[in-house]
Amino acid sequence: MSSTETVQQAIPAELSAMVRSVKFADGVATIIADAGGLGRSAAAQLQKELEEAVGAVEGVHEVRVALMADKVKRRIIVVGSGKGGVGKSTLTANLAVALARQGKKVGVVDADIYGPSQVMLLDPDRGKPRAEGNTLIPVESEYGVKLLSMAQLVEGGKAIAWRGPMVGQALTQMMEAEWDDAELLLVDLPPGTGDVQLTMMQKFKPDGAVVVTTPQDLALIDATRAIDLFRQAEIPIVGVVENMAGYVCPHCGELSDPFGAGGAEVAATSMGHPFLGRVPLHMAIRVASDTGTPPAANDGEQGEAFLAIAARLGEWLDASRS
Numbered sequence: 041m042s043s044t045e046t047v048q049q050a051i052p053a054e055l056s057a058m059v060r061s062v063k064f065a066d067g068v069a070t071i072i073a074d075a076g077g078l079g080r081s082a083a084a085q086l087q088k089e090l091e092e093a094v095g096a097v098e099g100v101h102e103v104r105v106a107l108m109a110d111k112v113k114r115r116i117i118v119v120g121s122g123k124g125g126v127g128k129s130t131l132t133a134n135l136a137v138a139l140a141r142q143g144k145k146v147g148v149v150d151a152d153i154y155g156p157s158q159v160m161l162l163d164p165d166r167g168k169p170r171a172e173g174n175t176l177i178p179v180e181s182e183y184g185v186k187l188l189s190m191a192q193l194v195e196g197g198k199a200i201a202w203r204g205p206m207v208g209q210a211l212t213q214m215m216e217a218e219w220d221d222a223e224l225l226l227v228d229l230p231p232g233t234g235d236v237q238l239t240m241m242q243k244f245k246p247d248g249a250v251v252v253t254t255p256q257d258l259a260l261i262d263a264t265r266a267i268d269l270f271r272q273a274e275i276p277i278v279g280v281v282e283n284m285a286g287y288v289c290p291h292c293g294e295l296s297d298p299f300g301a302g303g304a305e306v307a308a309t310s311m312g313h314p315f316l317g318r319v320p321l322h323m324a325i326r327v328a329s330d331t332g333t334p335p336a337a338n339d340g341e342q343g344e345a346f347l348a349i350a351a352r353l354g355e356w357l358d359a360s361r362s
């Protein structure tokens with residue numbers, strides 16, 4: 041006759057430390073195990089091994105395994121800009137890679153539904169996300185960053201002409217994907233203040249927003265508008281980044297300021313928000329980005345500005361941990 045004790049004895053010694061309770065009644069063995077700290081596949085393996093070991097016990101007709109997992113406290117940081125083309129996607133990809141290098145588990149959501157560019161930046165091999173039921177499984181980029189982008193879900197080169205509700209659904213599917221152990225989601229927003237931003241703020245309440253601008257007056261005015269939108273939605277502003285700040289001549293290395301200089305810092309400070317740093321306009325940044333090798337993945341000069349801004353974001357995340 042099988043009993044709770046015989047079921048317990050059937051559990052392999054190397055798994056028993058994870059088992060919290062075992063019950064056996066009417067042919068059904070119920071096991072509760074602690075899968076905290078285990079990744080998705082290790083947890084699935086633990087479940088399978090328990091089912092096999094206990095299922096082999098005479099008199100056991102059914103094995104029910106319940107795994108307790110650590111609840112990952114996942115935070116959401118959106119990267120926005122008032123205006124297109126200021127380098128929001130480039131910054132998002134490089135911040136993600138830099139934070140992953142610091143040991144953070146990071147996911148990137150490319151919410152720039154109409155002009156997704158994270159695949160080119162982070163996963164030029166163009167992996168396809170899998171789906172389990174209705175849940176998407178993000179692609180693992182080679183930089184240790186998980187990625188979901190509309191570009192993975194639609195055919196390359198096709199224009200995306202969606203209406204508001206469809207955009208909201210696509211965003212929701214990406215945000216509610218199986219992000220597993222990711223503790224931080226960086227969301228690359230489309231430029232401006234449209235449907236995606238509103239859905240994002242109302243439904244997912246980001247923990248903070250990074251606003252990117254270039255030094256031109258027009259970009260700064262638009263950035264101010266983006267900051268205002270976040271402020272109205274009570275999303276804390278992590279800070280402002282000035283991209284394309286100063287042109288580094290690829291021939292002589294001289295720095296000039298075709299778009300002006302320092303405007304973003306002045307604007308951020310006057311609104312009472314931190315200035316996170318500036319990234320120079322450098323041809324090597326564009327070339328590296330276009331070939332899917334974010335400068336922050338390497339120790340070269342072009343990655344330095346991104347690494348410094350990522351460190352500031354990391355400090356902000358640590359300081360605002362509840």
Ligand SMILES: Nc1ncnc2c1ncn2[C@@H]1O[C@H](COP(=O)(O)OP(=O)(O)OP(=O)(O)O)[C@@H](O)[C@H]1O
Pocket residue numbers: 121123124125126127128129130131152155157230231283284285319320321322323324325326327329330
């Ligand atoms: N600091 C930089 N130096 C050189 N090129 C840059 C820099 N930042 C961005 N770029 C280039 O500028 C272009 C626009 O950048 P990116 O796509 O990141 O902007 P965006 O704000 O996300 O644009 P969109 O509005 O299309 O989403 C890209 O070709 C990118 O490689």
